[in-house]
Amino acid sequence: MKIIVIGECTLDIICPGECNGAATLRAFPGGRLLNAAAILGRQGHDVAYVGEAARDRVGDIIVNFLDNHHVATRSIDRFTDGVTSSNLYFPPDSTHPEPSVVSYRKFPPERFDVVWPRIDPDDIVVFGTFFALDERVRPQLQELMNHAQERKATIIYVPGFLPEQAPRITKVMPAILENLEMADIVLSRTSDLQHIFSESDASRCFERHIRFYCKDFINIDSPSGTVSWLHNNDHLQANTSSSLVGSLMWHAGALAGLIEGMEKIDLKKALIGSLNGPLLTQLLQDMVRTADDAASQASDNH
Numbered sequence: 245m246k247i248i249v250i251g252e253c254t255l256d257i258i259c260p261g262e263c264n265g266a267a268t269l270r271a272f273p274g275g276r277l278l279n280a281a282a283i284l285g286r287q288g289h290d291v292a293y294v295g296e297a298a299r300d301r302v303g304d305i306i307v308n309f310l311d312n313h314h315v316a317t318r319s320i321d322r323f324t325d326g327v328t329s330s331n332l333y334f335p336p337d338s339t340h341p342e343p344s345v346v347s348y349r350k351f352p353p354e355r356f357d358v359v360w361p362r363i364d365p366d367d368i369v370v371f372g373t374f375f376a377l378d379e380r381v382r383p384q385l386q387e388l389m390n391h392a393q394e395r396k397a398t399i400i401y402v403p404g405f406l407p408e409q410a411p412r413i414t415k416v417m418p419a420i421l422e423n424l425e426m427a428d429i430v431l432s433r434t435s436d437l438q439h440i441f442s443e444s445d446a447s448r449c450f451e452r453h454i455r456f457y458c459k460d461f462i463n464i465d466s467p468s469g470t471v472s473w474l475h476n477n478d479h480l481q482a483n484t485s486s487s488l489v490g491s492l493m494w495h496a497g498a499l500a501g502l503i504e505g506m507e508k509i510d511l512k513k514a515l516i517g518s519l520n521g522p523l524l525t526q527l528l529q530d531m532v533r534t535a536d537d538a539a540s541q542a543s544d545n546h
Contacts, residue, residue: 245507246290248361248397250371250388251277253297253306253320254329256492273309274331277370277402279496283538284503285315292316292361294388295375296351302328319361325352345406356384365396366512368503372402376423377416389426398506398513401427401458402499404436413440424457428516431499434465450474460516462531464498466490471498471531473524480521482528488539497538498531505530 256274273279278293285291293315297303299322306328310317332346363369369392375381392399401423405416420440424430437449446463454461461474469484488494505511505527511519519527 245510246292246362246364246367247281247284247503248292248294248363248367248369248392249277249281250294250369250375250385251275251281251373252329252375253278253295253303254331255302255305257330257332259332259334271305273306274492275373276404276492276496276499277373278306278310279493279538280370280499280503281315282310282313283497283500283534285310285313287500287504288314289504289507292319294319294358294361296321296323296356296358298322298326298328299324300327302330316361319358321356321358323352323355323357326350347406351380356381358384358388360388360391363392363395363397367392367395367397368400368506369397370400370402370499370503372400372404372423374405376401377405377419379419382419386422393426396513398429398511398516399427400429400431400499400502402431403440404433405439407439421457424454427458428513429460429462429502430454430458431462431502432464433495434463434467437463446472447474447479460519462502462528464489464495471528473528475519475524476517478521478524480524480528482525482532484532484536486536486539489535491539491542493542494535494539497535500538501531501534502527504534 252275254274256272258270260268281291281293293310297306297320307317307320327350330348334344336343376385403420434444438444441449441453443449450461463472466489469489471482473480509523
């Protein structure tokens with residue numbers, strides 16, 4: 245069983261506190277999907293990352309990071325006409341009461357010209373975040389996802405974007421609904437539900453917006469430290485006592501834990517609909533355990 249993760253290559257630059265000088269800045273390869281791939285690669289799973297990065301110093305940092313974590317990078321498009329994405333994170337301070345993100349992007353006109361990875365039945369394909377909504381990427385991405393469906397891969401959709409990336413939800417909602425329809429499992433955060441559906445109740449979002457497209461829905465609620473799985477008429481929950489449940493690495497670890505748990509029980513695409521309570525509980529516990537470990541071992545938890 246191979247794991248193919250399709251997502252953005254970005255460098256996250258963290259500016260803590262009042263950010264009075266450059267010495268306070270820290271930089272890390274960013275994104276839930278990219279870091280989940282690195283966690284799985286480090287644990288010995290067969291993982292390939294599909295994305296795009298410029299042939300610049302930042303792109304080298306990200307690709308080397310994946311290589312060092314034993315993630316195959318053959319399907320990363322290294323373009324020359326542009327720069328690798330970066331996000332500058334600002335916490336609240338005395339003059340700005342809300343956290344904010346400033347993103348830097350410069351892409352060539354033709355994007356996502358990647359070498360498709362081999363996809364076999366019951367391989368796990370993960371895609372999502374704003375990368376799966378970007379209109380400049382979407383035509384090529386849809387071709388690849390249609391191929392994954394034809395090859396009968398298990399597809400996990402991870403919705404989410406920053407409000408700065410898509411201030412008009414109506415513009416990207418058709419793409420979100422198409423992504424939900426492609427998915428066998430949807431893994432979200434409560435903040436994603438708020439941005440997309442203007443609701444924070446996972447059960448209500450599932451019934452009103454998701455169940456019609458996808459029957460298996462997992463949501464991470466950081467304020468309560470709970471992970472919920474809605475499956476048919478079941479609603480199971482697992483809890484964490486970690487104080488890092490809202491961090492990027494916790495969410496990356498939760499995604500990695502879900503995939504690792506699916507591999508452990510050899511979960512085939514055709515069997516997802518017949519999952520029972522004990523197996524769902526086991527998968528949720530795997531998610532929480534891996535997420536707690538990933539966050540506790542991380543050098544940064546922005």
